[in-house]
Amino acid sequence: MNSEYTTKSDEELARSVQQGEKEVFGELMRRYENKLSRYGKKFLSNKDNIEDIVQDIFIKAYEHIQGFDPSLTFSSWIYRIAHNTFVNALRKQKITPILYIDFDIFTSHPIYEDPTQKEKEDIEIKKMIDSGIEKLKPKYKEVMILHYIEDLSYKEMSDILQVPLGTVGIRVKRAKDELKKHIKI
């Protein structure tokens, strides 16, 4: 891969693709392929066609590249496309119903965190994720993957899932509670 691209940010590369430099899209795919594959493998129950789904995500990203606003983060944008694609795949698998509108987006939820407690808890949660994540509902599984495996912030997750920040927080909290419950059992 061309070394001149490796020092550029995702947003700069996306801008180059928008200006017609098609080959630059290869570098973006290289950067996100592992992440999106990992996201998909954790999120979907049927992992047989993950490569095809990730390919679909990149095709959609390329087709919609002119719709990307370079003043925003490319990461949130492509994860949004990935989220929509994985959710559609989950609906086709008909494993668990995914609501088009979830009730936790209706009301406001406060976000409060004690930083010292959070760091300790994060280490604990990361250990539990692999053994318990399959038991979670898709909407809770997803926030755990995005936050603890993909290391995305609540703000980025808000843009990816298109839900209020408070909703992200409450989903993470409920996901952690569910995970702890399953691990204890």
Added chain:
Amino acid sequence: MSTEIIQKDTTDKVLEKIEKGQISPHSKSYFRMRVILSVLLILAIAAVSVVLFSFIAFSIRVSDQATLLGFGLSGVILFLMIFPWKLLILDLVLVALLGYNLRAFKFGYSHPLIYIILILLVTIFVCGYIIDRETDIHRNLLKQADTNNLPFFNEEYRNIRRPPPGGHGFFLGTISDINDDMFIVELDNPTGFGTTSEVQVYISTTTGGVMKIGDRIFINGKRMGNSINASNIKLSSSVY
């Protein structure tokens, strides 16, 4: 190693499709059109919602149905029965649709949906109220409906003039004469046009207001032939 090969396959497959022209980006105009269409859709839904609400406000004001609420439980029940619930539910569905469409934009999804819907409801109610009170739109449409000149909604406009439905003990009419213990009232025609009959209205309680010939009144009472024993009478502001 095999993971790397698989990765290369995925990247290479997509790049190959790009090189062959099998996939190509949508143009910037495509996205601009999508935004414009989304905005137009949102404005269209909002406009219909505002007009619908202003019609509901106009119909309640012109028919003066709210006066029924002052007649106690029976009046409240009748008010609830004749309220245009279908139109209100349609309006609320439009507001929900509006809220859903706004989620395509950052300000639409970054706040809890209940706040978005509340803001929309307040905005629509205020705009609808202004259209009802400050413009003659509905008044002019009502005049056209009276002569069957509206291409649609003739019936909805003409229904505004109808008196309360029979069988509930409520009547609407105009005082044509006043004697010591009774009014002569010309009752409104159920079609909403003209009067139907003259009745003698005997009042058993004080009306709580000064009434004169020409006043329009709601009467709550029992009708027997050409007379009504009224338990309550209230002035009505339905003037059209």
